[in-house]
Amino acid sequence: MKETFEQNKLIAGIDCQRCHGPAAEHVDYHTKHPTEKEAHAIQKVRGLSRQQQLDMCALCHSGLKPMLQPAFRFKPGDALADFLMPTAPFPAKSMDVHGNQYQLLSASKCFSGSQQMTCGSCHNTHTNERDNMQVFSQRCMSCHAAGSPDFCTLKNVPAATLQQNCIDCHMPAMPSSAITLLTNGQQSPTPDSIRTHLIAIYK
Numbered sequence: 680m681k682e683t684f685e686q687n688k689l690i691a692g693i694d695c696q697r698c699h700g701p702a703a704e705h706v707d708y709h710t711k712h713p714t715e716k717e718a719h720a721i722q723k724v725r726g727l728s729r730q731q732q733l734d735m736c737a738l739c740h741s742g743l744k745p746m747l748q749p750a751f752r753f754k755p756g757d758a759l760a761d762f763l764m765p766t767a768p769f770p771a772k773s774m775d776v777h778g779n780q781y782q783l784l785s786a787s788k789c790f791s792g793s794q795q796m797t798c799g800s801c802h803n804t805h806t807n808e809r810d811n812m813q814v815f816s817q818r819c820m821s822c823h824a825a826g827s828p829d830f831c832t833l834k835n836v837p838a839a840t841l842q843q844n845c846i847d848c849h850m851p852a853m854p855s856s857a858i859t860l861l862t863n864g865q866q867s868p869t870p871d872s873i874r875t876h877l878i879a880i881y882k
């Protein structure tokens with residue numbers, strides 16, 4: 680399967696239409712009806728099922744797999760299984776943190792236990808929240824509220840300290856086996872480190 684696209688129509692980068700679908704008709708309608716506040720001719724993300732919302736992110740965040748159709752043809756609402764060969768659940772040992780957030784997350788107890796978690800449970804794709812561990816920790820506490828039986832069971836650390844940063848303990852940055860860096864004077868390459876999406880207890 681070869682990826683094809685019309686070069687003169689390609690917008691570089693991850694633009695709005697990659698996640699919101701074709702929008703020419705939408706733009707056309709609202710240009711002609713500037714006072715209309717109800718969205719026309721556009722797929723609303725919140726109107727999609729949990730699996731559809733996961734699939735629209737997993738198109739690019741579930742690792743390299745054999746393609747069944749060109750990825751550029753994918754629209755939000757489509758089933759990922761029609762585009763990428765589904766992979767069998769992989770054994771924990773062979774997991775690489777690189778680029779496969781979807782499979783790692785779906786192997787987590789948070790994901791299977793909650794029946795509702797999507798990428799949007801923690802990520803607001805329209806805002807740059809990089810490195811803001813307090814914001815991400817708040818997202819954890821929407822299910823693991825402080826003072827509730829679902830909160831962290833680690834003893835001898837004050838709850839106020841735990842609340843600052845759930846992430847470094849339960850989603851530690853780990854070495855990628857796909858991306859390495861060889862700098863001047865180094866004998867062997869250093870792997871890049873990436874956040875694992877396998878939420879678990881790491882000792």
Ligand code: HEC
Pocket residue numbers: 693694695696697698699722723724725799804805
């Ligand atoms: C990486 C994927 C991604 C990209 C790129 C993206 N969005 Fe979104 N957008 C989302 C998600 C996910 C939501 C739903 C958030 C939520 O649940 O509140 C959303 C919500 C919205 C909404 C609210 C209506 C709705 O569908 O829920 C608007 C309007 C919107 N986006 C416009 C834009 C525009 C304009 C751009 C380009 C400048 C853009 N988006 C780029 C993922 C994306």
Ligand code: HEC
Pocket residue numbers: 693697698735736737738739740798799802804809
């Ligand atoms: C068309 C491909 C594509 C789609 C669809 C897509 N992404 Fe991405 N995403 C990327 C690329 C490429 C990067 C940049 C990777 C990098 O910088 O290492 C990225 C980066 C990210 C980052 C890291 C941003 C940062 O700077 O910390 C997050 C979080 C993310 N994507 C979440 C999502 C979510 C959630 C969705 C679904 C709503 C989504 N992406 C859909 C391609 C995509």
Ligand code: HEC
Pocket residue numbers: 788789790791792793795796800815816818819820821822823845846849850878879880
């Ligand atoms: C949508 C709700 C939800 C969110 C958000 C959430 N979790 Fe969970 N989490 C759960 C559920 C449900 C379980 C499973 C409880 C069980 O089976 O007893 C769980 C289990 C866990 C476990 C136990 C894992 C194991 O292997 O034993 C840890 C640790 C955890 N969560 C930490 C976190 C952290 C850290 C975050 C934020 C990065 C987070 N959770 C976000 C719902 C959630």
Ligand code: HEC
Pocket residue numbers: 733736737740780781784796797798799800801802808809810811815818846850872873874876878
């Ligand atoms: C339970 C919370 C949670 C969920 C759900 C979640 N993420 Fe993340 N993600 C994080 C945290 C925390 C980081 C680290 C952010 C940072 O370092 O600034 C992160 C980082 C990332 C990055 C950047 C990786 C890196 O190390 O540079 C990407 C890409 C990403 N997430 C994609 C996704 C996708 C796709 C989904 C859905 C399949 C998803 N995430 C679901 C919490 C979550």
Ligand code: HEC
Pocket residue numbers: 816819820823829830831832833834836840841842843844845846848849880881882
């Ligand atoms: C300093 C590291 C650290 C921090 C910070 C931390 N945890 Fe934990 N967490 C642990 C360890 C270690 C355990 C296992 C404790 C035990 O069972 O003795 C644990 C246990 C848990 C459990 C229970 C898992 C189970 O089912 O047994 C949950 C849920 C959890 N943490 C969520 C969180 C959340 C949410 C935050 C942020 C508010 C957080 N943790 C902050 C290290 C940490």
